[in-house]
Amino acid sequence: MxxxxxxxxxxxxxxxxxxxxxxxxxxxxxxxxxxxxxxxxxxxxxxxxxxxxxxxxxxxxxxxxxxxxxxxxxxxxxxxxxxxxxxxxxxxxxxxxxxxxxxxxxxxxxxxxxxxxxxxxxxxxxxxxxxxxxxxxxxxPLAALTAYRALFTRGKLQADQTVMLPGIGSGVLTFALKFAKAIGARVIVTSRSEQKQEEALKLGADIAISTEADWQEALKSEKVDLLIESIGNATFNKSLNVIRKGGTIVTFGSTTEDEVSFNIRQFFYGQYNLLGSTMGSGEELRDMLAFVSKHEIRxxxxxxxxxxxxxxxxxxxxxxxxxxxxxxxxx
Missing domain, CATH: 3.90.180.10 (Medium-chain alcohol dehydrogenases, catalytic domain)
Structure with missing residues (x-):
C-alpha cells in the first residue's frame, strides 16, 4: 500500500x-x-x-x-x-x-x-x-477529543462561565472555541496574528486580543473562570495573572519551552487550580462525537x-x- x-x-x-x-x-x-x-x-x-x-x-x-x-x-x-x-x-x-x-x-x-x-x-x-x-x-478525533476533555472533563466549563484560549489557531483550540460557544459560554482568545483574531471573532469569540498585549490591562473588566494553556513558558505567567482567584488553568501541551517557573505564594494565596489533560478515553470520544452530532459542529x-x-x-x-x-x- x-x-x-x-x-x-x-x-x-x-x-x-x-x-x-x-x-x-x-x-x-x-x-x-x-x-x-x-x-x-x-x-x-x-x-x-x-x-x-x-x-x-x-x-x-x-x-x-x-x-x-x-x-x-x-x-x-x-x-x-x-x-x-x-x-x-x-x-x-x-x-x-x-x-x-x-x-x-x-x-x-x-x-x-x-x-x-x-x-x-x-x-x-x-x-x-x-x-x-x-x-x-x-x-x-484527536484534536476534538483533547478539547472536549480539557474543557468539560477537566475544566468543568459551564454555560455561565468565561473561558480563555491563548494562541487561537490550532485544531484543539478552534474546537474548544466551537464547543464552548455551543453551550453558551463566553470566550476570550489571543493570537499574535490579527488575521487569526478576526477569524476567531467570526467563529463566535467574544473578545480577541494580541498574545503580546498586556492581558491584565486588556481584560481588567473580565472575569476569566477557565483558561486552556497550551503555549507553555512564553505565556504561563500571563495566564496565571489573568485568571480569577479560585479559577482553573488546564494545560494539554507546550509549543514553547516545557519548563515554567511561577510564584508559588501568589499561586496558593490565589487559590488557583492547575490541571493537566491528555486526549481522552474511548468513552469520552463517544461522548464528544455525540456532542458534535447534537450541535452539528464542523x-x-x-x-x-x-x-x-x-x-x-x-x-x-x-x-x-x-x-x-x-x-x-x-x-
Whole structure:
C-alpha cells in the first residue's frame, strides 16, 4: 500500500512516499480504506524526535476517516461499507483520572494513518458523524477529543462561565472555541496574528486580543473562570495573572519551552487550580462525537493536502500557518 513514511533521517528530510507491506487482518480487526488522514502537531514531534538510521520505517498519523473494507470473523460492531473514524488513543477505553499504563497514541511506536489502509481492533473505531464529510471527520478525533476533555472533563466549563484560549489557531483550540460557544459560554482568545483574531471573532469569540498585549490591562473588566494553556513558558505567567482567584488553568501541551517557573505564594494565596489533560478515553470520544452530532459542529477545516504535498503540509503546521485543521487526502 502507498503511505507517507519516515525513515533514515531526522525531521522533514526523512519523509517520503513509498509502498509498504499490508498487515494480515486478525479475527477481531477491521480494515479501513482511508479517505482523509488528519494531521496534528504531534506528527511533527514524532518525526523530529525519532533517531535516524537506527529506527525502522514508520507511517505517522493519528487521525483518519474512511470506509470499512474488510472485517475479521469475530468483529460484531461493524460491517463492510460502514463509514468510520479512527480512535487515536490505544488502551484507554474507560473514563479515568489519567490514562492507564500502556496507553499509546496511534502513529508511534506502531504505524499510523498516513496510508491507503489502516488496521485496528474494532474497539478503536467509531461511526462517522453523519453530518460530516470525510474531510471533516478525518481531522476530527484527536484534536476534538483533547478539547472536549480539557474543557468539560477537566475544566468543568459551564454555560455561565468565561473561558480563555491563548494562541487561537490550532485544531484543539478552534474546537474548544466551537464547543464552548455551543453551550453558551463566553470566550476570550489571543493570537499574535490579527488575521487569526478576526477569524476567531467570526467563529463566535467574544473578545480577541494580541498574545503580546498586556492581558491584565486588556481584560481588567473580565472575569476569566477557565483558561486552556497550551503555549507553555512564553505565556504561563500571563495566564496565571489573568485568571480569577479560585479559577482553573488546564494545560494539554507546550509549543514553547516545557519548563515554567511561577510564584508559588501568589499561586496558593490565589487559590488557583492547575490541571493537566491528555486526549481522552474511548468513552469520552463517544461522548464528544455525540456532542458534535447534537450541535452539528464542523471542524474548522483549513486545508487538505495531497500525499505528494506531504513536506509542504509538515512545514505548514511547523510554521503555525494553519487556522484550524489540516490533513491528507489518501484516496
Amino acid at each position: 502507498r503511505a507517507i513514511v519516515h525513515e533514515g533521517k531526522n525531521g522533514l528530510e526523512g519523509l517520503q512516499v513509498k509502498e509498504m507491506a499490508e498487515k494480515n487482518l486478525a479475527e477481531n480487526e477491521v480494515k479501513i480504506k482511508i479517505h482523509t488522514a488528519g494531521m496534528n502537531r504531534r506528527d511533527l514531534a514524532v518525526i523530529t524526535k525519532r533517531h535516524t538510521a537506527e529506527d525502522p520505517a514508520l507511517i505517522p498519523g493519528s487521525d483518519a476517516s474512511g470506509v470499512v473494507e474488510a472485517i475479521g470473523e469475530n468483529v460484531k460492531r461493524f460491517k463492510e461499507g460502514d463509514e468510520v473514524v479512527v480512535n487515536p488513543g490505544l488502551g484507554w477505553q474507560k473514563n479515568s483520572d489519567a490514562p492507564p499504563e500502556g496507553f499509546e497514541i496511534v502513529g508511534l511506536p506502531d504505524h499510523g494513518t498516513f496510508a491507503e489502509y489502516y488496521l485496528c481492533t474494532e474497539d478503536h473505531v467509531e461511526k462517522k458523524p453523519a453530518h460530516l464529510s470525510f474531510e471533516e471527520a478525518g481531522v476530527l 471542524p474548522q477545516l483549513d486545508k487538505i493536502f495531497t500525499v505528494e504535498e506531504h513536506k509542504q503540509a509538515f512545514e505548514y503546521i511547523r510554521d503555525s500557518q494553519n487556522f484550524g485543521k489540516i490533513g491528507f487526502r489518501m484516496t
